[in-house]
Amino acid sequence: MASVVEIREVTVAFGGLRALRGVDLDIAQGERLAVIGPNGAGKTTLFNVIAGDIAPTTGTVVIRGQDCTRRPSRHRPRLGLARTYQKARAFAGLTVRENIYLALAGHRGRHRALWRTPADRAMGDEAADVADRVWLSGQLDELAGELAHGQRRQLELAMAIATRPDVMLLDEPASGLSRGERERLVELLESFDDRLTLLLIEHDMDVAFRIAQRVVVMADGEQVMAGTPDEVRADPHVHRIYLGTEAA
Amino acid sequence: MNLRARLTGEPLALAGLVLFLILLPSLATAFFVNFVMTQTLILGLAAATIVFLSRYGGMTSLAQLLMFGIAGFMFGNAALDGGARGLNLGWHPWAAVGFAIVVTTLAAVVLGAIASRTTGIYFLMLTLVYGVIGYFVFAQIVEISGPGGITSIQRPDLLGPPVRLYYAGLLLSVLAYVGFRALRRTAFGLALQGVRDDPVRMASLGFNVPLHRTLAFVLAGFVAGLAGLLNVWWNGQIDPASISIGPTLILLIIAVIGGISSLEGAWLGAFVYVLVFTYLRDLPLVDRIGITEARFNTVIGVIVLAIMVLSPEGLTGIARRLPVRTIRKELGGTRA
């Protein structure tokens, strides 16, 4: 079966620093994959490469059979890909509804009208539905810049799920959430359609291991090991480089 | 943001102000209307394009006066005939208007596309370079600027009497204000604000960020061009010095005095500037305290400084801090 995302020999160098050193990764459709690893391991950089925010220094990125190595990020939504950012970066000066609306409008490529159209109103209503799914209906008309931290993460998630992507990349969706919020997040992630391909970076092992079918462990820009949650949990090597670092 | 506040607050105040301005010619002297107010509306309209780009697009443009000037020069070249300076195309005035608008808009397309990949200080510097280059183009190619400017420019018959020009300025100002405000909620306006807040994020949502910036620049250039037409009709002439670096900065200063993040501030800033420029020199004793013609810019500078220190958001920022604000808040708050 063809992979949805194929990463081949990807390296990323920031000046002298090599954030990724020859990463290979194949992600099948409908797979739930968690990427874990200590700070600075290159997890976010890997996401940036897949999402087109950074072009790899060497190597190739193929998404749904199309070579996307040098294609800028704005072509990704049309390929059915959506992402969240580790540091929530919703549009501070716009409301929750408007933020989600923009996610919808960007995906549908209709965003140059100089007046409000029925389609805009429909997208506004759709945005309200999406906000409801991430428990933000009470904040629809609040400015994103004025949301509490947890709500900002929820908005980040809303903007990713709004377009019903086929491939979703979530960068530490649980960070900074309360226990209750984490529980709700896991429930939401478990409710996704089976066909959705989900890549998850997560420091919270509990969340990562409950969602993932496969876990990739990264350290120093390289994949250290990969396996089922149980295999990874049992691996002493992982304990040393990752869980050890966490404890430190 | 409740409905009541929307229906009663700002639109009502705006309607009242517009009504007052419509009646103004029968209340005030011809000088005040045709000199002070017409100039205020023209400069306000031009400065509003700076505010629009800055507030919605996060782009501080120093090229707006160039757009203003291009429209003026193009009208002068196209409308005049025989013996006058410039190209003397001798077209019908409204054909000349169309020509001026088209050239200005095309220039905005090209300049906007080039600038669309820059932000912040780089955008500011690039548009400053546009302004400087534009000035030299007009200063050195005398075929299109006439040696020492194009003079004796007539306005179209429709706008013959000076008070009609005032009304034209008022009409365009109201349209631009309402239009820019309405744009905030449209697909284009929201996308533009997204580009202002986080262009990288906008790209990953599927938006063509440079295209959005270019379109905003074109729209602003178009409106600045309209202001430039009014200006050339009001002045009856245009010369390269009027789009040199000094006036370019003055237009930015007008936007800043009013408050670079509020549209109404553009006209407020223009009003204050024109008032100071018109009346300060006539005050008794000003030359005794050392304010001579040559030091006039220093006075403007000090006024700008004082406003900036009192309120970084300019005059509208000061106005918002007046006690009225609490009432507004109770009504649901304003996010103008």
Ligand SMILES: Nc1ncnc2c1ncn2[C@@H]1O[C@H](COP(=O)(O)OP(=O)(O)OP(=O)(O)O)[C@@H](O)[C@H]1O
């Ligand atoms: N734009 C950049 N410019 C320079 N260096 C960068 C850039 N982005 C990341 N890096 C560096 O690359 C390395 C990998 O960073 P990355 O953000 O991918 O780590 P991470 O695994 O996501 O870590 P964390 O768990 O802290 O989020 C780090 O050393 C980081 O400082």
Ligand SMILES: [Mg+2]
């Ligand atoms: Mg990271």
